[in-house]
Amino acid sequence: MATAMPLAAGALTLGIPAAQADSAPHDRDTLSGTKPAWATVTSDQGSTADGNKVTARVYLAGRDAKGLADYAKAVADPSSPSYGKYLTARQTQARFGPTRQQTAAVTAWLKGAGLTVTGHHQHYVTVSGEVAAAEKAFGTQLHNYRKGGKVYRAPSKAATVPASLNGAVLTVVGLDNAPKRAKHDETLPPPGAVFKNAGPFSSYYGSRTNRSLPSAYGAKQPYAIKGYTGKQLRAAYGAKSRNTGKGVTVAITDAFASPTIAADAARYAKRNGDPGYAKGQLTQVLPADYRYTEECDASGWYGEETLDVEAVHAVAPASDIVYVGGASCTDDDLLDSLAKVVDNRLADIVSNSWGDVEANETPDVAAAYDQIFQQGAVEGIGFYFSSGDSGDNVASTGTKQVDTPANSAWVTAVGGTSLAVGKGETYQWETGWGTTKTVLSADGTSWGSLPGAYTSGAGGGTSKTVALPFYQRGVVPDSLALANGGTTKQRVTPDIAAVADPNTGFLVGQTQAFPDGSLQYSEYRIGGTSLAAPVIAGVQALAQQARGGQPIGFANPSLYDRYGTSSYHDVTDHPLGAGVSLGVVRVDYINTHDAGDGLVTSLRSLGRDSSLSAVVGYDDVTGVGTPAAGYLTSFDRHHRR
Numbered sequence: 001m002a003t004a005m006p007l008a009a010g011a012l013t014l015g016i017p018a019a020q021a022d023s024a025p026h027d028r029d030t031l032s033g034t035k036p037a038w039a040t041v042t043s044d045q046g047s048t049a050d051g052n053k054v055t056a057r058v059y060l061a062g063r064d065a066k067g068l069a070d071y072a073k074a075v076a077d078p079s080s081p082s083y084g085k086y087l088t089a090r091q092t093q094a095r096f097g098p099t100r101q102q103t104a105a106v107t108a109w110l111k112g113a114g115l116t117v118t119g120h121h122q123h124y125v126t127v128s129g130e131v132a133a134a135e136k137a138f139g140t141q142l143h144n145y146r147k148g149g150k151v152y153r154a155p156s157k158a159a160t161v162p163a164s165l166n167g168a169v170l171t172v173v174g175l176d177n178a179p180k181r182a183k184h185d186e187t188l189p190p191p192g193a194v195f196k197n198a199g200p201f202s203s204y205y206g207s208r209t210n211r212s213l214p215s216a217y218g219a220k221q222p223y224a225i226k227g228y229t230g231k232q233l234r235a236a237y238g239a240k241s242r243n244t245g246k247g248v249t250v251a252i253t254d255a256f257a258s259p260t261i262a263a264d265a266a267r268y269a270k271r272n273g274d275p276g277y278a279k280g281q282l283t284q285v286l287p288a289d290y291r292y293t294e295e296c297d298a299s300g301w302y303g304e305e306t307l308d309v310e311a312v313h314a315v316a317p318a319s320d321i322v323y324v325g326g327a328s329c330t331d332d333d334l335l336d337s338l339a340k341v342v343d344n345r346l347a348d349i350v351s352n353s354w355g356d357v358e359a360n361e362t363p364d365v366a367a368a369y370d371q372i373f374q375q376g377a378v379e380g381i382g383f384y385f386s387s388g389d390s391g392d393n394v395a396s397t398g399t400k401q402v403d404t405p406a407n408s409a410w411v412t413a414v415g416g417t418s419l420a421v422g423k424g425e426t427y428q429w430e431t432g433w434g435t436t437k438t439v440l441s442a443d444g445t446s447w448g449s450l451p452g453a454y455t456s457g458a459g460g461g462t463s464k465t466v467a468l469p470f471y472q473r474g475v476v477p478d479s480l481a482l483a484n485g486g487t488t489k490q491r492v493t494p495d496i497a498a499v500a501d502p503n504t505g506f507l508v509g510q511t512q513a514f515p516d517g518s519l520q521y522s523e524y525r526i527g528g529t530s531l532a533a534p535v536i537a538g539v540q541a542l543a544q545q546a547r548g549g550q551p552i553g554f555a556n557p558s559l560y561d562r563y564g565t566s567s568y569h570d571v572t573d574h575p576l577g578a579g580v581s582l583g584v585v586r587v588d589y590i591n592t593h594d595a596g597d598g599l600v601t602s603l604r605s606l607g608r609d610s611s612l613s614a615v616v617g618y619d620d621v622t623g624v625g626t627p628a629a630g631y632l633t634s635f636d637r638h639h640r641r
Contacts, residue, residue, distance in 0.1 A: 028139050028160035031171050033363020035140075038147045039154035039176070045144040048153045050132035054142070056174030057124040057332065058106060059368050060098040061167055068096040072377035072410065073470070076554035078561050086380035086553060089345040096375065097122065102168040109162060113137035122343055123371070138172060152178035170371060171364040173331075188256055188290055190519065192299040194512040194593045197524050201226035202584075205420035205428060205504065210585065214446050216603050217581040224584040224604070227507025227525035228421060229272045230314025233499065235425035237315070237539050238629035245316025245541035247549050251347030252309060252321065252534065253337045254354060255329040256293070257286050258302035260511040260519075265309050267521055268509035275317045282309065283320075285340060287327040296329035306510045307526055308353055308534045314506075315538025322346050329354070331365050335372065338383075342376045348544060348551045350376070351537035352405070353386045353530030357393055358464060361404040366465070373410035373554075380551035383411040384537050386529035387494040388459020391434060391610030395454055400611065402461045402493050409469040412555050413493035414533045415622050416458035416500020417571055417614075418582075418606040429575035431582060432621035433458040433501040433527075434609025440601040447603050451581070457609035458500055458529055459493070460620035466491035471557045475618050495556055497571065497622035498535040502527030503584050503604045506535075515593065539627050546635035559624060564617075566630030571622040573607035573614045582606040 062068065074082040087095065106125055107117055114133035119126040131142050131153075139160035144151050154176035161169045202208040206222045213220065228236075234243075258264070262282060269276055290298065305323060312321055324340055326333040334354065341350055373383055388403035390396040406413035416433035438452030461483070468481050468489035481489035499505065505527030511519050544552050552558065562568065574580060583605040591597040607614065614621040 025139075025160075027163050029163050029165070029167065031159045031161060031169065031364070033367065034159040034172055034175060035155045035157055036176050036178070036362045038178070039143070039145045039156070043146045044156070045146055045151055048131050048142040048144055050130060052131045052153070053128065054131055054134040054175065055126070055128045056134065056172055057126055058110065058172050059124045059170040059371070060102060060106065061170040062096045062098050064096055065167070065170065065371075068371070068374050068378065072374040072554065075380075076377055077557045084380075084550060084553070086551060087378050089343055089379055092375050092378055093122070093343075096378070098168065105165055106168055109165060110137055123339055123368075134175065138175065140175075142175065147178055152176060154178070171367045173364045173368060176362070188259065189293060189299045191258070191260065191302055191511050191513050194514050194520075194522065195524055196522055196589065196593050197226070198587045198589045198595070198599055199223075199226070200587065204232070204422055206422065213440070213444070213585060213601075216447055216450060216583050221583045221585050221603060224503045224586045225525070227505055227523070228419070228499065229507055230274050230317065232421045232425050233315055233506070233535060236419060236421050236427045237498065237535070237627040238632050239315070239539075239542055240632065243542040243546060243632055245319030245538065245545055248316065248349065248541040248544045249320040249322060249347040250312050250316065250537050250541055251324055251341045251350045252305065252312065253324050253326065253334065253341070253350060253352050254301050254305045254308065255296055255326040255334065256290060256298045256301045257284060257323065257325040258305045261305055261309060261323070264306055264510050264521060265313065268310050268523070269313060271509065271523070272314075272507065274314055277313070281320050282323070284323045284325065285346065286325045287333070290327050291333070292328040292330065301329070303508070303510055303526070304353055304530060307506070307508050307531060308351055310508050311506055311531055311534040312351065312538045312541070315535055316541035319538070319541040335368055338369075338372045342372055342379060342381060345379055345381070348381060349537050349540050350381060350383045351534045352383060353528075353533050355385060355388060355403045355406055357397055358401045358404050358407055359397065359399060361407075361465070363465070366404070366408070369405050370408055370410055373408060377410060377554035380553040382540065382553055382555045384414055384533050384540070385411050386459075386533040387413045387415045389456050389528045389530070390459060391454070391457035392461050392612055393459070394610060400461060402463050403459045406459070406493050407463045407466050407491060409466055409491055410554065412495050412536070412559065413623070414529055414536045415460055415494030415497035416527075416529045416532045417497050417622055417626055418501035418504045419499035420504065427569075430499075430569060430571045430626055431573050431575060431607035432571060432609050432612070432614025432619070434573070434607055434612070434621070435501060435503060436605045436608050437602050440603070450603075451605040451608055452603065454608070454610060456502075457612065458497065458532075458621050460612050461493065462620070463491040463493070468492070469556070471560045475560050475563050475624070477618065480620055492620055494620070494623040496536060496559055496624055497626050498532040498539070500527050500529045500532040501606065503586060503606070506531050536627075539631070543632055543635045546632050562631070562634060563624045565634070567628060567634050568625030568631065569628045570616060570625045571614050572616060
């Protein structure tokens with residue numbers, strides 16, 4: 001993923017790969033992965049002009065990069081004697097951060113090559129200069145390459161750095177410039193255009209069925225719910241009245257910032273039975289300025305932030321929430337947001353509902369992400385990333401692949417389900433989230449061809465770049481770990497799951513722009529794994545409270561340690577039996593906001609996620625499953641011991 005790659009908000013819709021084979025002179029060290037895979041001989045358009053400008057970040061490896069990774073593993077592994085022995089942010093920097101001498105040496109080398117050092121950061125040095133100077137500094141030639149019908153700059157071979165720096169450089173980001181960025185823009189746009197659900201609705205799963213509509217799969221299917229609330233989600237995932245998340249802080253990272261988030265969140269809580277926010281319970285850490293608002297569709301991120309904040313509060317109503325907004329949707333700015341959380345120990349749990357497909361990831365940026373995730377792990381901070389909303393991504397990209405940064409071995413990838421909560425907040429069942437759609441005939445007597453066309457589903461599958469992590473061994477089937485056809489087992493996502501299907505989704509409240517130009521608060525149902533991620537973050541806040549307040553940190557080793565126990569609902573695509581298919585009826589406004597242009601009635605079939613399947617045991621739609629009552633109870637038991 002190039003530094004400039006815009007990342008998408010997952011609901012409204014990283015591991016270091018193997019080193020490259022480039023060899024370096026004996027007095028130079030190779031920065032593996034700095035030549036992107038798309039920079040091929042056949043796409044080479046020739047040398048980049050020497051006078052062209054380059055802006056880059058040189059990430060610092062720190063005192064002990066291997067020691068950081070080793071300690072991140074040990075402190076998160078329940079079988080390790082170092083388990084839970086977290087460091088403070090200051091201790092982390094003192095033990096693993098770069099020394100002044102390393103920073104000075106890197107700075108002197110860059111200046112000596114003719115580059116201008118434009119800034120210093122705890123994690124990197126920023127530089128700018130002409131192509132010729134960048135080529136001198138990094139021991140590579142910059143060429144122009146054709147990619148997707150456009151031409152971008154990239155190194156012709158992996159970058160190198162002087163061996164005399166003794167491993168002080170982790171990687172360099174920015175030598176390639178795909179894709180180009182929009183110009184600077186300081187002003188955030190107003191809220192986006194209104195979206196509303198039409199109805200009729202069910203108030204809980206199956207509460208309302210129109211018997212005059214045709215049957216599907218041998219039964220009358222119920223209307224989709226209006227949208228689950230916190231009370232229903234807490235019941236579904238085993239929360240007890242005393243589990244509120246008190247004493248735990250959850251950070252949320254997204255791009256930009258909704259100008260109405262505080263008012264919307266307060267109004268939503270009051271209307272839907274959640275406790276009100278105490279003074280200081282919801283705070284924001286925002287950049288001084290914003291960039292690329294048009295390219296990133298800034299107002300489109302407002303609903304993402306709203307969903308994340310309201311979902312965390314609905315599940316863990318006493319937890320503190322800090323929203324850390326990125327200056328844009330690019331890797332550089334989202335990395336900076338994550339670094340703020342780690343460098344200042346802003347939270348115990350970080351929910352992230354954004355990402356891109358693995359094919360757009362570049363190893364240099366993956367290395368920068370993983371360093372942040374590892375530093376978070378040693379501080380007892382866990383990162384949760386939505387696994388994506390396009391299943392195996394074949395329909396959207398033509399290639400079967402997973403999402404990133406959810407593919408990183410150092411984060412918890414959160415998959416998605418369709419959730420049935422019945423009368424009295426009773427958990428009924430879940431399927432893997434995978435939706436197909438068919439429309440009611442004009443005469444209302446039949447549905448179109450069942451199951452219909454695929455629309456969306458939980459992201460998952462097997463990474464092509466990240467090796468199988470230790471915590472997945474013995475749980476992830478070889479058929480998945482080896483699904484790419486090689487002999488090396490690879491990381492499989494997701495790790496855990498929660499409700500994501502928009503047809504069994506969550507009710508949110510947000511200020512939106514109505515057709516008459518007014519800004520009004522309204523509520524609508526939403527989903528995506530961008531819902532699942534903050535729901536799991538909320539559950540983890542409850543678990544940390546049940547654990548006596550001790551941070552869970554990087555959760556994957558403990559999640560897999562509980563595999564096959566009463567901690568989880570083992571989700572399958574056919575919870576009512578192999579021969580029983582499920583669906584819901586939806587009525588939608590054609591123009592998304594009122595009946596002026598008519599309505600459309602459709603049947604949404606459940607449990608049909610592209611080529612991915614939710615089966616008994618671990619699977620690439622729901623991971624180890626969804627939290628059950630036994631999940632929080634397991635932390636209670638741990639605390640009592």
